[in-house]
Amino acid sequence: MNSKYVVRVIKYAILQLVVAIFIILWLTPLYAMLVGGFKSNMEAASAPILLLPKQFSTEAYYFDWFGFGTLIGLEFPMIRQLLITIPVALASVVFGSMGAYFFYIQMERRPWVSNIGFSIISLATFLPAQTLTVPLIALTSSIGIYQTYWGLAFAYFIFYLPTSALLMSIFLPVVPNYLIESARLDGARDWSIFWHVIFPLVLPGFLSTLIFVFLMVWQDFFTPLIIATKPSLYMLPVAARQYVGGYAILYNRSFAAGVITSLVPLIIFAFLGRYFIRGLAALGGGAKGI
Amino acid sequence: MTYKINDGIAFGILGPSGHGKTTLLRLIAGLEIPTDGYVYFDDELMSGPGRIIVEPERRNVAMVFQNWALYPNMTVYDNIAFPLKMAKMSRHEIDRRVREIAEELELTRVLNHYPKELSGGQMQRTALARALVKNPRILLLDEPFSNLDAALRDSARALVRRIQRERKLTTIIVSHDPADIFSITDVAGVIINGKFVQIGSPADIYNTPATTIIATLSGDINLLSAKVVENTALIANLRIPLGKGLINDNEVIIGLRPDEMKLLMEPQDIRGFIDIGKVRVKVSSYTLGVFRIVVSPISDENINIIVVSDEFIEPGREAHLLIKPDKIKIFNKEEKLIYPELKNLITAL
Numbered sequence: 001m002n003s004k005y006v007v008r009v010i011k012y013a014i015l016q017l018v019v020a021i022f023i024i025l026w027l028t029p030l031y032a033m034l035v036g037g038f039k040s041n042m043e044a045a046s047a048p049i050l051l052l053p054k055q056f057s058t059e060a061y062y063f064d065w066f067g068f069g070t071l072i073g074l075e076f077p078m079i080r081q082l083l084i085t086i087p088v089a090l091a092s093v094v095f096g097s098m099g100a101y102f103f104y105i106q107m108e109r110r111p112w113v114s115n116i117g118f119s120i121i122s123l124a125t126f127l128p129a130q131t132l133t134v135p136l137i138a139l140t141s142s143i144g145i146y147q148t149y150w151g152l153a154f155a156y157f158i159f160y161l162p163t164s165a166l167l168m169s170i171f172l173p174v175v176p177n178y179l180i181e182s183a184r185l186d187g188a189r190d191w192s193i194f195w196h197v198i199f200p201l202v203l204p205g206f207l208s209t210l211i212f213v214f215l216m217v218w219q220d221f222f223t224p225l226i227i228a229t230k231p232s233l234y235m236l237p238v239a240a241r242q243y244v245g246g247y248a249i250l251y252n253r254s255f256a257a258g259v260i261t262s263l264v265p266l267i268i269f270a271f272l273g274r275y276f277i278r279g280l281a282a283l284g285g286g287a288k289g290i
Numbered sequence: 291m292t293y294k295i296n297d298g299i300a301f302g303i304l305g306p307s308g309h310g311k312t313t314l315l316r317l318i319a320g321l322e323i324p325t326d327g328y329v330y331f332d333d334e335l336m337s338g339p340g341r342i343i344v345e346p347e348r349r350n351v352a353m354v355f356q357n358w359a360l361y362p363n364m365t366v367y368d369n370i371a372f373p374l375k376m377a378k379m380s381r382h383e384i385d386r387r388v389r390e391i392a393e394e395l396e397l398t399r400v401l402n403h404y405p406k407e408l409s410g411g412q413m414q415r416t417a418l419a420r421a422l423v424k425n426p427r428i429l430l431l432d433e434p435f436s437n438l439d440a441a442l443r444d445s446a447r448a449l450v451r452r453i454q455r456e457r458k459l460t461t462i463i464v465s466h467d468p469a470d471i472f473s474i475t476d477v478a479g480v481i482i483n484g485k486f487v488q489i490g491s492p493a494d495i496y497n498t499p500a501t502t503i504i505a506t507l508s509g510d511i512n513l514l515s516a517k518v519v520e521n522t523a524l525i526a527n528l529r530i531p532l533g534k535g536l537i538n539d540n541e542v543i544i545g546l547r548p549d550e551m552k553l554l555m556e557p558q559d560i561r562g563f564i565d566i567g568k569v570r571v572k573v574s575s576y577t578l579g580v581f582r583i584v585v586s587p588i589s590d591e592n593i594n595i596i597v598v599s600d601e602f603i604e605p606g607r608e609a610h611l612l613i614k615p616d617k618i619k620i621f622n623k624e625e626k627l628i629y630p631e632l633k634n635l636i637t638a639l
Contacts, residue, residue, distance in 0.1 A: 109323070181321050182359035184346045186420065187376035196372070200363035 033262075036255030037061060044251035060256035064243055072231050074260050077239035081218065082264070084149060084235070088156045089214040096164025096213075097172075097206060101194050103165075104172045105180065118169070124162035129222050137226060147230055155223045160213050167212065171205025171279065172198070208279025211272055215265050236261050291486060293479070298458035300451075302475030302492065304468060304507050310484035311464040312356075315430050318462065319353050320346035331427060347376075352421035353430040357437060358413050360405040366392075366416050367401040373424040391419045395449070411442045415449070422453065429454070431463040435470055447473040468508045472496070480504050497617070502625040505545050511619075512546045512595045523620075526587035528567040528611065530618065537620065537628065545619030548598040552612040553583060563612040569595065571607050585611065 032049045037060050039053040047054070067073025099121075103114040136155055137146060145151035175198055183193045199206070224235035243250070243257035269276075295301045305311045316322040317329055320342050329336040336344045352373075360369050367388055374384040392398045395415040405413060414434065421429055431450070435443045451474045454461045463474055471478045472492045479489040488500045492508075499505035502513050516523035516530070518537050523530040523544055530544065552563055553571075569585040572594070576582070581599045586592070588608065595611070603609065620628045 176359075178355055178357065178359045179361060181319075181346075182353070182355060183361075183372070184321070185319055185349075185351055185353050186373040187347050187350075187424070188372070189347055189376075192376055197361055197363070 033255045033258045036252060037259050039252050039255075041250050041252050044255065057252075060250075060252040061260070064253055064256045064260060071242050072234050072239050074236065074239055074257065077234045077236045078260065080149075080234075081236040084153055084156070085214060085217045088153050089160070089210060089217050092157055092160040092217075093164045093168070093206065093210045093213055096161050096166075096209070097168040097199070097202070098194060099161070099165040100168035100172050101190070101198055103169060105190070108177075118166075121162045121165050121169075125166050129159060133226055140227060147228060147233060149228075149233070152224060152227050152233070152235070155227050156217050156220065159220075159223060160217060163216065164209055164213050167209040168202070168205065171202050171209070174205065175201045204275065204279040204281075206279070207272070207275040211268060211276045215268065218265055293486065293489065295460065295462065295477075297460055299477060300454050300461040300463065300475040302471035302478035303462065303464045303481055304471050304478055304495070305466065305481035306503075306507065307466055309482055311466075311481050312432055313484070314481065315353070315432050315462060315464050318428070319351050319430055320344065320349050350424070350427045351430060352424065352426035352428070353432065354414075354417045354421050354434045356433040358405075358417035360413060360416055360420075362405055365402050365404055366397055366408070366412075369405070369416055370397075370419045370423050373420060377424060387423055388419075391423045394453075395419045410438050411446065414438060414442075414446055418450070418453075422457075422459075427460065429459050429461045431461065433465055433467075433470075434463065436465070436467065443469070444473075450474055466507075468492075468496070471508075480507060498627060499545075499619065500627050502543060502545065502621050505619060505621075505627075510548050510596065512548065513621075514544045514546065514593065514595065516542050516544045518542055526590035526593055528569070528587050530566050530613070530615075531564070532620075539622050539628075541623050542628070543621040543623070543625060545621060546595070546613055547617065548582065548596045550614045550617040551595075551597045553585065553597050553599055553603060553609040554612060555607070555609055557610050560612060562614055562616075564615050565610050565612050567611060568608055569611045571603050571605050571609060573605055574599075574602055576602075585609065 028050070035052055036044050036049065038056055038058065039047070040055055040057050040059065043053060043055065044060075064074050066075060099117075103117045103121075106114040106117070140146040140151040140154065145154060179197055179201075180193055183197045188196065219237060221237040221241070224233075224238050228235060228238070240257040240261045243253045303311050303314060313322060317324055317337065320329075320337060323342055324337050324339060326339045328338050331349065334344070336342075336349060361372065364372065370388045370391060371384050374387060379387075388401075389398070392401055395418060397412065397415055397419060400408060400412055400416075405416070408416065414437070418434075434450070435446050438446055447470060450461075450463075453459070454474065461474070463470060465471055475492055477489065478492045478495055479486045480495060481487070482503060488495055488504055495504065496508045499508055505511045505513070514525045516525045518524075518532065518540055521532050521537070523532055523537075523542060525544065552560065553569070554560075554565075557565055568588050570588055570591075571583055571585050573584040574581055575584075581602055583597045583599050583603055585595050585597055587595075597611070622628055
């Protein structure tokens with residue numbers, strides 16, 4: 001009895017230790033980035049990376065935020081990023097959910113429609129974005145939205161719509177089929193079924209997908225790199241890239257740019273992380289998690 | 291086969307699970323596409339082979355699902371109002387109708403509750419209210435009482451029966467429980483392997499089941515193999531006299547319902563019964579207000595006969611088994627009822 005207890009305590013302690021090690025490993029770069037941004041350039045380049053700054057300085061943040069000379073400050077890219085990412089993520093996930101619902105209800109009546117649909121969605125999701133560089137530029141140019149916000153939104157949308165649909169199609173089966181049938185017998189058409197019955201029930205999954213897609217769009221470097229190359233259209237990841245140094249690396253400014261760029265994802269994870277987890281948990285427990 | 295269900299009738303479908311009862315209901319509702327055959331409402335074609343002609347949402351059919359399929363994200367009020375909202379009714383009219391039906395089904399107090407906060411009976415009544423509120427052409431009930439406590443079932447059945455009769459609502463009810471069918475329906479059909487094998491009044495099905503399977507489905511029954519010797523059916527030491535020359539088979543299956551027999555300690559003449567021999571009591575148990583006694587013929591311990599009794603009888607005792615000769619069911623070896631000669635089968639009395 002007693003020895004069992006000891007074994008349990010030891011097991012628990014080992015587990016905790018492993019978790020602690022992982023947390024430290026994951027947080028170390030974040031910590032280095034945070035403290036590095038508050039160092040002077042000289043100190044950031046010479047002192048050990050994990051030490052706290054001797055002289056606390058906000059110079060690097062000021063420099064990054066407002067820009068200097070030919071370097072574009074991150075202020076406007078940040079606003080741009082928010083103004084484009086939020087509606088694009090929302091639209092992708094809403095339309096993606098609708099698409100997933102369509103394929104879900106086709107599963108029974110016309111299985112081939114949903115099989116082919118899912119294959120296309122998967123293909124679109126897992127196809128490396130780089131392979132679409134030339135067609136995407138050609139397409140946006142031909143409809144006159146290359147180098148515009150619309151072009152950017154369009155590109156994000158077509159990249160992340162299939163991702164959203166695929167993710168939502170994992171969450172949708174949480175809604176039992178008989179509820180859809182019941183709604184149909186109650187006289188509801190698909191539009192009403194989706195908004196009145198499906199959507200409220202997959203809300204946790206919807207939020208998870210929304211958060212995920214938002215973060216994906218936020219950290220997407222490649223799409224804005226090829227679609228919005230004019231400095232006046234710089235998106236945050238592209239703008240932050242300037243501070244990694246063209247001619248010389250200014251470590252404190254790179255760190256500060258990193259912090260500014262990851263600010264929004266960090267806030268989202270801190271405040272909405274539980275919704276993200278809840279959506280995933282709803283998957284495991286069937287409809288009970290809702 | 292073609293079968294027509296008349297307006298205003300309560301039609302029951304009985305059958306073992308997995309034999310197509312629910313599928314038939316779903317075909318009528320339009321949730322299932324027929325591989326072959328047609329579904330008509332009045333003279334309007336609803337479904338044909340391989341296609342749905344009128345979508346389920348346009349059929350004005352209401353269905354109460356086995357698990358009630360209440361929308362968990364809506365209150366009772368919103369659940370009941372949902373079909374009316376879909377019909378684009380005015381808010382005022384919706385409110386009037388929801389409150390009216392809630393009043394009738396005693397749901398007024400729980401209108402603001404969510405389904406998970408309801409008792410089984412309230413959930414069932416909510417599902418019924420949601421089905422009735424739009425005045426459907428047909429009401430379909432799929433095992434509507436199987437998820438209820440036994441104590442609630444009778445009141446629920448009475449409620450459905452009253453509503454069906456008052457509104458003259460064409461109702462189709464599917465169940466594996468004969469009590470549901472007997473308590474509600476005017477006409478019942480038995481489905482086995484996807485086919486109707488007998489259609490008639492519930493009493494007909496109970497009294498003259500066409501096969502032993504139907505006999506078992508429509509209520510408790512003892513099915514006993516018997517040898518026919520000189521116009522008498524022999525089950526071990528039990529002797530059932532049969533009409534002269536009416537049964538030509540050498541072996542038959544005798545069907546005796548537990549409620550159509552009696553056990554007596556001393557031989558005694560009771561009107562309408564005949565004594566068929568002595569049996570020994572094996573087990574006495576008590577369910578639903580009656581004693582269920584399992585007895586065996588004195589000469590064969592392996593034959594079990596269940597008899598309903600109004601008093602406890604100690605196991606081990608011997609008793610006389612009496613049966614109602616006009617209720618006895620005789621099946622041939624192929625398990626089909628020997629009918630219509632049945633009524634003339636018995637000579638005694």
